[in-house]
Amino acid sequence: MPIRYTHSIGYVFMVGIVALFFRNFIFKRLLSSIPIYLLFLAPFSHLVLDFLVGVYGNPYLYPLSESLFTSPLGVLPSSGRIDIYNYYFWRNMLIELAIFVPMFMVWTPQIRAYVLNRKYLLLILSLIFIVGISVGVGLDR
Numbered sequence: 001m002p003i004r005y006t007h008s009i010g011y012v013f014m015v016g017i018v019a020l021f022f023r024n025f026i027f028k029r030l031l032s033s034i035p036i037y038l039l040f041l042a043p044f045s046h047l048v049l050d051f052l053v054g055v056y057g058n059p060y061l062y063p064l065s066e067s068l069f070t071s072p073l074g075v076l077p078s079s080g081r082i083d084i085y086n087y088y089f090w091r092n093m094l095i096e097l098a099i100f101v102p103m104f105m106v107w108t109p110q111i112r113a114y115v116l117n118r119k120y121l122l123l124i125l126s127l128i129f130i131v132g133i134s135v136g137v138g139l140d141r
Contacts, residue, residue, distance in 0.1 A: 001056060003058075003059055003066075003068070004056070004058055004059070005059060005062055007046075007047060007050055007058035007059065007060065008047075008058070008059050008060055008061065008062035008063070009044075009047070009060065009061060009062070009064070010062050010063045011043075011062075012040065012043045012044045012046075012047060013040070015043040016039045016040035016043060019039040019040075019042075019043075020036060020039050023036075023039060047060055049076065051069070051071050052071060052074065052075045052076045053071070053074055053075075053076045053077070053078050054070055054071035054072065054073060054074025054075070054076075055070070055074060055078045056070065057069060057070040058070075073137065074136070074137065074139065075099070075133060075136045075137055076095070076096060076099065076136055077091070077092035077095050077096065077136055077139055078092070079092060095132055095135050095136050095139075096132075096136075097132075098128050098129065098131060098132025098135070099129060099132040099133060099136060101125075101128070102125035102126065102128050102129040102132075103129065105125060106122075106125065
């Protein structure tokens with residue numbers, strides 16, 4: 001597999017600079033309310049999520065280092081071949097939803113208040129999250 005420089009802090013920085021240019025000069029009215037840190041944090045989240053897959057080594061520190069890093073513990077499934085007829089695509093999507101939906105529901109302030117007031121819902125979301133993590137970690141890498 002070729003080295004994926006798109007999975008590096010150098011690439012994240014370039015994407016952030018381009019997004020900043022669009023925010024400040026091209027779509028100034030439309031995007032001016034977006035905080036600058038989000039323009040860099042959004043592409044950086046891709047690196048974090050890809051690291052959590054733990055399948056391929058990526059040059060996360062490029063251009064500072066060309067060393068490839070792989071997570072020793074994969075939590076998320078690899079996306080596999082994106083095809084609506086691919087069983088693994090749908091299985092992996094369900095695993096990711098089981099991990100991320102409960103996490104974001106508790107992370108978002110308005111939804112968190114709703115969830116914390118309903119203990120049964122918090123219990124159900126916790127169980128779904130634990131099952132998702134368990135299945136994700138248990139996948140062959």
